[in-house]
Amino acid sequence: MQGAVGVAHDEGVSRRPSPWAATGALFVALMAAMGALHVALEGSSWWFVCAGAAAAVLAASGGTRAALGAVSASRASVARPGRANRAIIALLPTLVGSVVAMILVPLFVVPSTTVLGLPTTRTGQALELLYPLGAESLSAQIPPAEVDEGVLAILVTGIAVMAVLLDALAISLRRPALAGIGLMVLAIAPSVVVRSAEFGWLLLTGLAWLWLLAAGRPLRGRRAWDAVAVGASAAVFALLVPLFAPVPSGSTATGSGGGEIRMGVNPIVGLGQDLRRPVVREALEYSTTSGTPRYLRLMALEGFDDSGWFHVPSPAEPLESGAVPPPPGLSDDVTRFVETTSITIRELGGLWVPMPYPAVGVEGFKAAATWDFDTVALRADRRSVRGEKFSVSSLSLDPTPQQLQDAGVAVPEPYQDLAQLDPSWPAVISETAASVTVDATTSYERALAIQDFLRNGDFLYSEKAPVREGYDGSSADVVGVFLAEGSGYCVHFASAMALMARSVGIPARVAVGFLPGEKSDETGFDEGETAWLVTSKELHAWPELYFDGIGWVPFEPTTGRGEVPDYAEPEALDDVAPADPSAAPVPSTRPSAAPTTPLAPAEALPGTGQAGPTNSSLSPWLLAIPVVVFLALVPALARLLVRAVQLSAVRRRRAESVVAWNEVVRSARDLGVPVEPATTPRQNAAILARQLGQQQPALDRLLDAVEREQFSRDDTGYPRAASDARSVIRGLRRSVSLRRRAIATLWPRSAIERIIRTIS
Known part of the structure; x- marks a missing residue:
């Protein structure tokens, strides 16, 4: 009782x-x-x-x-x-x-x-x-x-x-x-x-x-404070979670982080994940007015850092404005004809629109979209491309080997940064490129030599070897391992050729999109046209190299995949007249189609996020440190606050002496003293007395006050109950080790047990 x-x-x-x-x-x-x-x-x-x-x-x-x-x-x-x-x-x-x-x-x-x-x-x-x-x-x-x-x-x-x-x-x-x-x-x-x-x-x-x-x-007294502690901890936890939630990365070029084609193609690692998936998705279907199958490009990745390739936002223009970006660097001397490609998106998701390069017009695309001028790529502003049915007018370019040869080694000023490597990256990249192109004198000859080395050399196509051996991705270190191992898939071949080309002075980037696909059993969009079905297995990456007067030209270094254009065949050099290039890259006098002024953040394409290295003011981990510390100290703070409130109430005679006694028992349990709340005060006092020294009189006075309140009708109270309780608690703390005092202060057992009971 x-x-x-x-x-x-x-x-x-x-x-x-x-x-x-x-x-x-x-x-x-x-x-x-x-x-x-x-x-x-x-x-x-x-x-x-x-x-x-x-x-x-x-x-x-x-x-x-x-x-x-x-x-x-x-x-x-x-x-x-x-x-x-x-x-x-x-x-x-x-x-x-x-x-x-x-x-x-x-x-x-x-x-x-x-x-x-x-x-x-x-x-x-x-x-x-x-x-x-x-x-x-x-x-x-x-x-x-x-x-x-x-x-x-x-x-x-x-x-x-x-x-x-x-x-x-x-x-x-x-x-x-x-x-x-x-x-x-x-x-x-x-x-x-x-x-x-x-x-x-x-x-x-x-x-x-x-x-x-x-x-x-409804809770009163101590349990109310427990509920406050639990609620405060939960509120802080809710504020902390968004900092570390596993959300899709904002720096991926498609706005998709999972690599599943229905959520968008995620270069570069996500592309490999899609290729390795056992389930084949039907990405899209298309037909061309010429009846010729085409590579369909999603985007071009020009940025490269220690993590690999990334998209660099460029000047943008809404699709509905009618403005179409001109193909950068393309002169009137290059043979071309306009072709229309009709595209129906099936299971492909994401924001980037698949289309032949370079596009000169789009009709029937319903979602709001924005042109990326530097790469001539189209990106939906918010809604996924899935379900869209539209037509694209594009230029089918046919540069001659002689035109490519005559481009020499000239590099326009805007692209000079894309024609060099960071000295800290693996030397095997530049050394291999130098060895392969030792006899080449022009950018065209060097490009053909690098492509032939990768496509027709001792390299093997494998989607699983990079994962098995731990070098999947597109970073410079991964490319170095790929050149040594000799096994990989399109991402590795394209990255290797692009970086090797940069090392010998050729501006290069990596394009991500789809191979032409296979003929479909369905008829074309118009009577008599052949339809082509593109699945997730046709996901592909290839390098694009810049030649002055021609612009960005695609190559196909991946062995066993894709088709090599006529101008990129090794024998294309047979009928080419020798060129007399300068010994080093020189700035070109040809104007560039794209402005070179860096974009302010507001001018970037909507939703592209920050591409490449960022200089954020504070890391989320640093921001979370005080929050984590607060969470760890919630039991201690709750315990100190409740003790102060309870003893203050006793001191002001707003609570009985038994409240002070309960604080002593809880403090003893926090310190590891074997007392129990259900035990009588006198039994607990006997246990406490063995721990105390000079504070024994304070314990006796407090016990006497508690028993008088329990067994008599004396309601005058005991004014020294609060101070005696504090004296007993100080004596108990002095009687135990520093380690036990620290544990009792930071993670008091009584507070933690009560918080757990409140939750349950």
Whole structure:
């Protein structure tokens, strides 16, 4: 009986929670968590629709619960309800909320299919069509996504289901702490998709959850502080997660980080992942007016650093403006004809638009898009290219070997940086290139020598060897290993030729796209045209080299893959007249089609992110250090705060001496002294006395005050209880080792145990 006193004062008396207070807190928490989705979804009307659905469901559950509570209260004096009736009372509000949700979701999403507000067979059929359309729409868009009918159907259904489940968990089952898991998952989810989550919504969700904890299971005294500690930790955790969420990298050239073709082609490592996937995806289908299959390019990667190739944003122009970037460096002397390619995108995702190079016009492309002028590539602004059907007018160029030979070794000023290597990169690249091109005198001869060395030498095509041997990728170190190992796939061949070309003074970059594909069984887009089917197995990378007066010219160094253009065949040099190039690259007097002024960040292509090395002000890890330290110190801070509040209340005679005694017992347990809260004060005092020295009198006075309060009607109080408790605690701390004092301060056992109990 004596031991129970401390427990009673420590835990407080439980009160029955107000159903409407808990329902209101849950609604606020749920809508705050939904608000975090605004970084991933366009507009705000969807939020108000979801708020209406959640309010209706929770109002139905709360109203039922309040009515049942009133009935139970009126009959409480007659008879206590049995276990079966109590179960019905607990579950009936959830059942009513579920029924309301099933009625309201169709009214919000497909009202035309209902009769007198009730769902019909047509309702189920409509929803069955809308859900996959919504999922497809979300996967095809780049955040913030447009909320169409399908997406709205998913949102409204999801919020209604969450309202029912969280109402049952937080209020019916009285487990509001566990409901916080669902709320935080919903609030943090946008951070996993979009790096720009706003911490305000996360913090608001955490605060609303604290309200739910207080309203759902009202706590007093010590347990209230435990709930505050748990809620504060959860709020800080929610703020920390977006810094380290495994989101797609913003520096990939397509805006896709997974390498799956339906999410976009992710150069360079993601391309290899797609090639190795056992499931073959149908990327697209196309036909050409000439009947000739074409390479379809997505983008060109000009930037190169220690991590490999990356896209460099260049001057941009919206597709709808009608402006088309001219092919850089192309003179009127090069033979060309205009060809139209009709393209239907099937399972290919991402933002970059596949098309022949160089394109001079696009018709029928529905999504908003932007031209990248330097690379003559088209990029959708937000919505994935999947499902697009359009036509591209492009130039089919036919430079002669003599024109390529006559280009000599001239390098225009804008491309000089693309014609050199960093001295710190593996020497094997430049040494191999120098050895291979020792007899070549022009850029054209050097390019053919490097291509022949890679394509017709001792190299083997393998998509698995680089992974097995640990050199997959496109960095300079990987290229060095590839040249030594002699086995790899298109990424390695293209990267090797581009870097080797740069080492001998030829501007070079890597293009990513598709091989021509195979003839399709389907007829062409127009009567009599041949259709070509391109799958994920046709993903490819190839080098493009710059020749003055011709521009960017593709080569094919990958052995066993693709087709070598006529001008790139080794025998193309047979009928070429010798050139008289200068000994070193010289700036060309030909104007460049693309401006060379660096872009300000606002001028970069939308959504390309920062390409290449960045100079961020602070690393997320550095920003997280104080947050992590705070999380680690939450138990200590909570323990110190509660002790100060409790002893202050005793000192001011607002609490009995037993409160001070309970603080002594908790402090002793933190220090590893074998006392137990359920043991009588005198039994615990005997254990404490063995640890104390000069503070023994303070312990005796405090024990006497506690026993007088328990066994007599003396309510005068003991004014020295707080100071005696502090004296006993100081004596206990002096009696143990420094290590045990540090553990008791930083991670007090009593606080951690109570936080765990609060959560569970």
